[in-house]
Amino acid sequence: MQGIILFLNGLGWTLDMLFLLLDLNYMLVSSVVSVLCWTICFIFNLPWTLTNGILQLWEAVLGFVLMVGDSSCSLALGTVQTLVDALWGCLAGLDSLKLIWNLLCHLLFRSRELIHRGLLNITFSVQTFHRNFWEALSITGGLAAYLVNSLVNICLIAIQNILSAAVALWLSMVNVILMGAELMFMLLSQFSNSAVAVAILLWTPCQLILDGFASLSRGVGIIFYQHLYKILIFLLLAIICRIIFRPSPAVRQFQLKVIQIYRMALVLAWSLLHCEVLRRVIAKSAQIIRMFRIYGATLVRGWNLRRTRIQNPPARPATVQNPARIRERNQVPMREQNPPLRPIQSTVPNRVQNTQPATHIPQASSAFTKRGEPSQDPWKLLKQQEESKKCVICQDENKTVLLLPCRHLCLCASCTEILLQQPVHQRNCPLCRQMILQTLNVYI
Structure with a gap:
């Protein structure tokens, strides 16, 4: 055709x-x-x-x-x-x-x-x-x-x-x-x-x-x-046809050199792919990348834990249940946002898994359950936080800041200011964990 x-x-x-x-x-x-x-x-x-x-x-x-x-x-x-x-x-x-x-x-x-x-x-x-x-x-x-x-x-x-x-x-x-x-x-x-x-x-x-x-x-x-492009294409086709059908000695020599270089590259690539040292380097690199991912996940979870502790002090009995709900809500988007963490954590050694602070979250939840709070569905808690008129962090002020591009109305002005003072990779929405690019004040 x-x-x-x-x-x-x-x-x-x-x-x-x-x-x-x-x-x-x-x-x-x-x-x-x-x-x-x-x-x-x-x-x-x-x-x-x-x-x-x-x-x-x-x-x-x-x-x-x-x-x-x-x-x-x-x-x-x-x-x-x-x-x-x-x-x-x-x-x-x-x-x-x-x-x-x-x-x-x-x-x-x-x-x-x-x-x-x-x-x-x-x-x-x-x-x-x-x-x-x-x-x-x-x-x-x-x-x-x-x-x-x-x-x-x-x-x-x-x-x-x-x-x-x-x-x-x-x-x-x-x-x-x-x-x-x-x-x-x-x-x-x-x-x-x-x-x-x-x-x-x-x-x-x-x-x-x-x-x-x-x-x-x-x-x-x-x-x-x-018809500039057509003329150039026509001239290029004419030159290519001239080179293919009636090649000069220099062109033939150049073709032979290109074929030799291609064969040498194939041999070199085959030798590199079958080299034991390269396999070890690839395995070591993959292990280092997994460790860095695990370390980043632990840092994010630790920061979420500290934030929930700061936002929900133990002096308020009415809001004792909120940190556990917030942590449970934060755990669900992290699992959805970083699905590869489960196989990575399963492949790393036991000493790396023992160093993760994520084990505190189940302990906290178990502590709350020991106090007498019944366990609830995380999606129901997330739905309640979205329908509530209070800030999801401090639970005192009304929601007045709209986060973009996720369009969640979940924070007050003071909590938004504190959140925007954090590093760039930590400026995430508390509900969906999506990065915050812009905020918009809403007057209700």
Whole structure:
């Protein structure tokens, strides 16, 4: 049956390995096919990508040329406008000079007329000459003021035209610089986008390969983790089969040495078992163990006797019968707890049996029977002690302590404290002689 189970397990492992190889083959073939598909797509899309990049570059160059021409035209128009404004200023200056010439001509004609009139009227009135003189002076001042105003206006217009031309030139230069920077940014962004697209296109097959290796390693790890013991057992069986069916010279030599050591051990064990000295040692050890057991039993019985004497002093006539009952109750569990004592005591020498203090118990019981107490059944006494509400040791206080794990409610607090002060091997329940592990106070 075990051979069939091993064969079925080996067949299952073989099928698992075949399925694993098929999965690996499928993953490898699918990864290779996907890599080939991506490579073919990249080769087919490469001319379109290059053509698109060249078209984008050509459009960028045309845009740059158009922007440079536009800025140059705007600069030329600004310069022409500045020159026209300067010419208009000059024409305004010529108009002012023409006006001055006309004024001078008018002044000359007017002065000639005035001179004629003055020469004609000089004789008439000095007051008229004085008025004409001041009129000429006012006209001259007005003409001078007009001339100064015209010159100031010409200068201001010229300065304004020069400043506007400088501002237009500066704006055109700034526009050219900004357009060049924007064009550079566009070219860099185009190149970066193309580079990112190429990187993504080249990274995708690598990522697929890495994902395939990661999934393969994860699957192999999961298989080894779930079937680690099976794999180890399979390898161990394979190694054992290899050693058994095709052992090497070193293995054969090791087998021969093991067989020789086993035979030597059998011979040595047989000689030891049939040795007289070993038999004597075993018999002596058994005798010593029996003596120690008897000595321990005597110590326990002596301690029980002393405890009953302390707990039941002879001054109380009402409780004279209790020590004998307690001793009889203690004797019954000791017989039940240590049944091998009877054959051991029967096998030891007579001098060992004579030293046991257990003979005092029948004497005490016989003494009590001599006083007139009738002998009772120990089990009835044990039942009475369990049903009584007084402590089984002092017979004065009520039972307030529950002993664990035997669950006997038989002691008061003071007797429990005295009992727990004894050594560990003497902390036993008075009713069942079971070791006390824990106590629990009960309030009734």
